[in-house]
Amino acid sequence: MNQSLLQSMQQILSQKGLPKNILVEAIEEALLQAARRRFGADASVSVQFNDSTGEIRMSAPKRVVEIMRSFASEIPVDEAQKIHPEARVGQIVQVPVKTRDFGRIEAQLARQMLVQKIKDAERANVYALYKDRIEEIVSGVVQQEHYRDVIVEIEGAEAVLPAAERLRNERYARGNRIRSLIIDVVDPEDMERQGRRPRASVVLSRAHPVLLIRLFEQEVPEIADGLVLIEAVARDPGERSKIAASSRESGIDPVGTCVGVRGSRVQMVMQELNGERIDVIEWSPDPRQFIANALSPVKDISNVTLEEDENGEPVAVVVVPDDQLSLAIGRRGQNARLASDLTGWHIDIIGEWEAGAEARSQAIDLFKSDGETVEEAGAAESASTEQPTDLSVEDLPGMAPKIAQMLKEHGYDSIADLAEADPEQLSELLKLGAKTTEKLVETARLALNAEESP
Numbered sequence: 001m002n003q004s005l006l007q008s009m010q011q012i013l014s015q016k017g018l019p020k021n022i023l024v025e026a027i028e029e030a031l032l033q034a035a036r037r038r039f040g041a042d043a044s045v046s047v048q049f050n051d052s053t054g055e056i057r058m059s060a061p062k063r064v065v066e067i068m069r070s071f072a073s074e075i076p077v078d079e080a081q082k083i084h085p086e087a088r089v090g091q092i093v094q095v096p097v098k099t100r101d102f103g104r105i106e107a108q109l110a111r112q113m114l115v116q117k118i119k120d121a122e123r124a125n126v127y128a129l130y131k132d133r134i135e136e137i138v139s140g141v142v143q144q145e146h147y148r149d150v151i152v153e154i155e156g157a158e159a160v161l162p163a164a165e166r167l168r169n170e171r172y173a174r175g176n177r178i179r180s181l182i183i184d185v186v187d188p189e190d191m192e193r194q195g196r197r198p199r200a201s202v203v204l205s206r207a208h209p210v211l212l213i214r215l216f217e218q219e220v221p222e223i224a225d226g227l228v229l230i231e232a233v234a235r236d237p238g239e240r241s242k243i244a245a246s247s248r249e250s251g252i253d254p255v256g257t258c259v260g261v262r263g264s265r266v267q268m269v270m271q272e273l274n275g276e277r278i279d280v281i282e283w284s285p286d287p288r289q290f291i292a293n294a295l296s297p298v299k300d301i302s303n304v305t306l307e308e309d310e311n312g313e314p315v316a317v318v319v320v321p322d323d324q325l326s327l328a329i330g331r332r333g334q335n336a337r338l339a340s341d342l343t344g345w346h347i348d349i350i351g352e353w354e355a356g357a358e359a360r361s362q363a364i365d366l367f368k369s370d371g372e373t374v375e376e377a378g379a380a381e382s383a384s385t386e387q388p389t390d391l392s393v394e395d396l397p398g399m400a401p402k403i404a405q406m407l408k409e410h411g412y413d414s415i416a417d418l419a420e421a422d423p424e425q426l427s428e429l430l431k432l433g434a435k436t437t438e439k440l441v442e443t444a445r446l447a448l449n450a451e452e453s454p
Helices: 002-016 020-039 077-083 104-130 191-196 209-219 254-259 261-272 287-294 322-329 331-343 352-367 374-379 401-409 415-419 423-430 434-452
Strands: 046-049 056-065 074-076 092-097 137-146 149-154 157-161 177-185 202-205 228-236 240-247 277-282 303-308 314-320 346-351
Touching (some): 002 020, 020 046, 056 077, 074 077, 137 157, 177 209, 209 228, 209 240, 228 331, 287 331, 401 423, 423 434
Parallel strands (some): 056 074, 240 277, 314 346
Antiparallel strands (some): 046 056, 177 202
8 A cells, every 4th residue: 555655646746746745745734634533623633654665654642441432532441551551541642543544534535635735736836936937938738628718738837828818710729839928827825816716827828919029039039139129019919910120230120130031030920820910110219200110011101290189199190192091001990000009109090182182171271261362361461471372382281291392303392383283294203193193283273272262
């Protein structure tokens, strides 16, 4: 029996990774609780377990009596003298106890106590092993799926991947190896969380934004060395992500470094995340440029205006070419949402046609307000003497600085010059869409016509 017990101990120690003294204490505590159930909760029962031989020594106090009426607390004088020759009636003597003397209830209690003690010791061991490893990546093997939570075997412990931390549409089969981020380790002594304790002490995530950073750190040596920094991350787990990278060295391209030769580095991360698309963009201290970069893959953004809404929250109004409006917004607004999360700005995206309509409205309001004609306003002493014909194209409401510069480079310095332009020729000259140049010319003409309107 003792040899069988020692073999069981060795098996438990190898499977659970527990120190030997912890298991010895658990065995002694389980036997002690079982003995106290039999001999009384206040009985001075002693238990000693020899982990070398497997020998168990237990003793319980009993009163020496002439006639025994209670096996649990009394011993006949003749039996007591076999153990202690000087024992006399009325004395309390320590009587050796054998485990075979336990009844079914005591034996069952000892087994339950031992299992519970081993579980508690295992949780304490796991907590000590992983408590300082929050936001680290661990590799593990999928064991089973339990009510959409996935149990993963990691080094020295079992961990749980909750349903909320899984990648969308990702399936986990037994034996699959996955890499995940440690987001929590449950303290077994934290009684407040005992009722909400997960199936395992270590809680994992494959949807957390920090996982993306850690994966890039493993794949990109320049990030691990601090030459390239990941400034911000936004994720739609399992579908698409954006990361903003910057460089501490002028000669290092942060985007190219993260993407790798022919996309080799970013492809490795995408494969680990079940094909999740990843946009790597360059971070900029200029919020306008950063917002423009964040809307990748949109190119040639016309204008970015930073404002505040009625609640004082930052809002960025972004004007994009009409043919790239749907690309800027993305499917179900995904691209705009991720760009907003990445930059910290609420982004309002509009096309150039809508921006032109607003500009036309602003032009009419600017040059004609409250039924007053420009001539009447010009007659007033307090009115400005500057007319729309004298204004630069930059002063046309809604005009993007980039387009204004292009117009000036081709001789269209004033609103009047722009109003007289041929939209088709202007389109070929500026390499802009026909609709865009038509809107520009129409807006300039409305600004001039507003001067002559009754």
